[in-house]
Amino acid sequence: MAIYHCTINIFSRGAESQLSAVGSAAYRSGEKITNEYDGITHDYTRKKGIVHTEILLPPHAPPEFADRSTLWNSVEKIEKAKNSQLAREIEAALPRELDREQQIRLVREYVQDNFVSAGMCADIAIHDKNNGNPHAHIMLTMRPLEQSGEWGAKSKKEYILDKNGQRIKLKSGNYKVRKIDLMDWNDKGKAEVWRRAWADVTNKYLAEQNIPQRIDHRSYERQGIEQIPTVHMGVAATQMERKGIVTEKGEKNRQIREQNRLLKEVKRRIAGLEKWVKEKSAEKDSQSINPFHSVPIHSPQPPTLLELLNTAMQQAGQPDSRYGKIRDLKTFAKAVSFLQVNNISTLSELQETLSKMKKRYWNTNSEIKQTEKLLHERKELIDQAENYLQYRDYHKAYKQTKPKKQEDYAERYRTELALYDRAERYLKEHLGSDTKLRPKAWKAEVADLTAQKDRLYREMRKLKDEVAEAETVKRCVEQAIPPTEQRKERSKAHDMSL
Structure with a gap:
């Protein structure tokens, strides 16, 4: 790929x-x-x-x-x-x-x-x-x-002027200048x-070459992709995984992919329920296409969701019932329980509950992404600090080696020196003037962030279970509407579209 x-x-x-x-x-x-x-x-x-x-x-x-x-x-x-x-x-x-x-x-x-x-x-x-x-x-x-064909200048010096347009003289006797790049290559x-x-x-x-895969230079966040990015495996870890050897990075990526599937699934299922409620609400508002009016409840108003499901359950076992035999009464009982616990009577109230679920999803998803980002940064900081300490002596030895032998030393310990250089650059960039290494404190932060991440994913799995309960309402409503009425709905809807 x-x-x-x-x-x-x-x-x-x-x-x-x-x-x-x-x-x-x-x-x-x-x-x-x-x-x-x-x-x-x-x-x-x-x-x-x-x-x-x-x-x-x-x-x-x-x-x-x-x-x-x-x-x-x-x-x-x-x-x-x-x-x-x-x-x-x-x-x-x-x-x-x-x-x-x-x-x-x-x-x-x-x-x-x-x-x-x-x-x-x-x-x-x-x-x-x-x-x-x-x-x-x-x-x-x-x-x-x-x-x-001769090499030109990279930059030129320009005098910095004061508010009166005069050059600014320094204590050294020189004038204050700034460097102006002549090319934009360093922008x-x-x-x-x-x-x-x-x-x-x-x-x-x-x-x-008719190859469907595409690459993108932007991060997932900039692309608008709502998922956690996997970690870069590197050549060594990739080769080990291909040989069937489990690596820490490989295991981390498998966990991230599983978590991304969870986030994607919850989002998709909430969207599916919202679409269904919207469609049913449109049917309910139509006098010519209203499956709720077909339910035999003696009331001038169409039944509530609870009335619809209860009537279907009560009449399902009667001889010659227009509902036939409801396949799973336990599922109906779960749907009724969900409606009662959440005080849902109408489709609009069900939509309100779904909106709250969606808000919880986005809030939790945002917290997960922020926690994952902080966790990755702290782990990388720990890794680079460990590399810095582990390979610092190689760097010192290189500096103490005579110039004519430095190249041989650099070639012999290329990996160790490269790891030290990368660690030093990373630490300077992320620690700034505070050069003190605090691996113990960082590991404590990692433990706290990991616990927070686990809690957030538990909340997301709980939300997934609640979405599944809401989906039972959809299935039971579809089953409660007599099949003949559903066929009439589709036929009338088709006629109206012609």
């Missing part, structure tokens, strides 16, 4: 990624490239699972940039600052429903239309280890190219544009 996965990252010199632009390109392409900036040779010629690589260039780019080593060494050379942004990478999951050639054309079209046409150089690598996770790495240059809105474009072009290729 096609899935949506599209992430965007920046490679910066001096960042915790452990790889330069040259090293990143070598790793993704499976090549041996020497970084002329620091003299380190990156050899990934033994790396497996690389099924396609190519470089796409804008028309005014130097032809020699078609060579991977030349392109990225040129980037390393032009970037002088110790914290320079070297490259942007987009990683995207490829639909397994497409064959290899279709996957390549998909990536090529996406890159050409969104990046190369805007003036970026693009380095593409498609990885597939035949483990069900084909994906593309797209490395992009971040500095514009002049028409002459926050661009990430949304590129992520949406990936979904659009992927869906186009799926449609061309």
Whole structure:
């Protein structure tokens, strides 16, 4: 099944990624490239699972940039600052429903239309280890190219003026300035544009192959889908599940899917009851089509729901009863009990009860979604804190390793260093200036949120049972109306529609 996965990252010199632009390109392409900036040779010629690589260039780019080593060494050379942004990478999951050639054309079209046409150089690598996770790495240059083929400026400085239009002088003697990007590639809105474009072009290729699946870059909430999102499995957990090995993430997703079925079912059944009440109310208001008038109760007014069901139950056992034999008197008794407990006599009162049920559904559903969101955030915080503590020593050892041996160390402990980097970034983003780790307090919050979630799902299951009781009223009313009268209803309704 096609899935949506599209992430965007920046490679910066001096960042915790452990790889330069040259090293990143070598790793993704499976090549041996020497970084002329620091003299380190990156050899990934033994790396497996690389099924396609190519470089796409804008028309005014130097032809020699078609060579991977030349392109990225040129980037390393032009970037002088110790914290320079070297490259942007987009990683995207490829639909397994497409064959290899279709996957390549998909990536090529996406890159050409969104990046190369805007003036970026693009380095593409498609990885597939035949483990069900084909994906593309797209490395992009971040500095514009002049028409002459030379690298241009990323930004310019602009003086900040006071209210009188004068430059503001600082204590250092310099004037206060701000940086103005010359290209819009770093605009926050661009990430949304590129992520949406990936979904659009992927869906186009799926449609061309008559494949019904579609992907969407938006969250369930933005799509208006009322369900809890499953957690990202990852390659390792997915492979284990395929072998029949139960994983924590797999079990979590099975639980989420079951809970989503519950939410969807309750919503559907309430809607079905409301539709039925609306139809019956319309029939009741019509003098020519009113099944309630056909019930033999000596009253100028049509019977209440209770009267209708009680009369049907009383007369069902009599000889030659027009109702025949009611199949399940216990069900009728349940329906009568539901009407009595909820003080329901009329269809409008039944509709009021259904409206209250629907309100309870949406309130509980909203609380469930909020609780699930908080629970996921706290669990992720705990996981990242544990990774941070577990792999911190690997990071320290890397920093203490001599520069010429750092690449070997980074390759040997790539997974551990990557997990540490991700944990550090996550914690900085979510904790801000409060860097203190509080796993004990977070676990207590998880316990409270889990208890709250369980309570909410119990309420939803209770609501489901109440909806089932309301459905017995529908079934019994349909059974209480004599079959001949129901046929007359349908016939008259048909005649009126002609």
